[in-house]
Amino acid sequence: MKTVYFVRHGESETNVGDRHVGPTAALTEKGRKQASFMAGRARSLPIDIIISSTMTRAQETAGIIAAEIGIPVECSDLFVERIHPSSHTGRLKEDPDSKRYEREFIERFPDPEWRFDDAENFDNLHDRAARALQFLENRPEDHVLVVSHGIFMSILVAQTILGEKLTGSECIRFIRGFYMDNTGLTELEYDTSPASMWPLPWRLRIWNDHSHLADS
Numbered sequence: 001m002k003t004v005y006f007v008r009h010g011e012s013e014t015n016v017g018d019r020h021v022g023p024t025a026a027l028t029e030k031g032r033k034q035a036s037f038m039a040g041r042a043r044s045l046p047i048d049i050i051i052s053s054t055m056t057r058a059q060e061t062a063g064i065i066a067a068e069i070g071i072p073v074e075c076s077d078l079f080v081e082r083i084h085p086s087s088h089t090g091r092l093k094e095d096p097d098s099k100r101y102e103r104e105f106i107e108r109f110p111d112p113e114w115r116f117d118d119a120e121n122f123d124n125l126h127d128r129a130a131r132a133l134q135f136l137e138n139r140p141e142d143h144v145l146v147v148s149h150g151i152f153m154s155i156l157v158a159q160t161i162l163g164e165k166l167t168g169s170e171c172i173r174f175i176r177g178f179y180m181d182n183t184g185l186t187e188l189e190y191d192t193s194p195a196s197m198w199p200l201p202w203r204l205r206i207w208n209d210h211s212h213l214a215d216s
Contacts, residue, residue: 002190004136005045005145006153007065010034011182012057020098022089023055023080034183034213035061039068041185041212047071048141053079053148061183062147071145078132081149082125085117110168122168125152129159133202137190150180160188160202184208 010031014021027035042065050073052062059075066073084101091098101116108114115121120128133156136144148156158166158174180186187206191198 001142002136002139002192003046003143004188004190005042005047005143006156006186006188007038007061007145007147008150008153008180008182008184009053009055009057009061009147010038010064014057015182018093020084020088020091020093022084022086025055025057027057027060031057031182032060032064035064036068037212038183038185039065042069042145045145046143047145048143049074049139049145051076051079051136051144051146053077053081055080055149058147058149065145065147076132076135078128078135079146079148079152082151082155083118083120085119087117106172109172112168122171125155126159126166126171128152129156130164132156133159137192137201151175153180153186154178157186157188157204157207160200160204163200178207180208181210181213183213184210185212 010027011034012025012027012031014025016028047069050062050066050071052058052073052075054075054077062073088098088101104116109122112123154175155171157178158171162170185206186208189203189205191201191203
């Protein structure tokens with residue numbers, strides 16, 4: 001049995017600012033405090049390795065956790081947030097083109113023909129989620145902590161539950177219904193037992209537990 005702990009990064013400049021900062025968005029002071037609280041909680045978890053998204057806010061979060069528990073960090077592009085149009089980096093969130101992209105992402109995401117400039121569409125994210133899960137399945141460690149992002153985490157969990165049958169419409173429902181707070185903790189189990197009769201090997205045990213922030 002393999003256990004994977006997923007942590008959303010701490011609060012970032014993009015979360016609270018009025019602009020899309022992009023992959024280099026750093027943690028705010030509050031985000032660093034959130035990561036420190038999560039690091040304290042991670043001391044009680046049996047973690048063998050930390051895998052981090054390559055985006056700055058995730059790497060900073062992973063670094064704070066790693067410094068607390070003395071576990072090495074590896075980075076992987078598989079766990080980055082959905083890729084936004086590169087032309088939107090630095091734009092105001094209220095920019096008409098930015099708002100149009102967000103509206104189309106919700107309304108047209110299920111359409112396999114939809115693409116907004118160089119942003120990821122459903123097929124891209126569906127494929128990346130499958131590759132991310134395969135990556136985790138192949139890891140030799142039994143206890144892995146992954147620092148990732150809110151929307152991609154919703155898509156990843158949808159993939160574990162529905163597998164290749166996941167559709168864009170269902171994916172949007174998961175994104176809307178499975179919200180993840182900054183440094184929220186999610187736990188998934190991967191059953192490697194050959195005797196398992198279940199059609200899908202992943203099981204969701206905990207979603208978005210942020211009790212470590214109760215006193216913040």
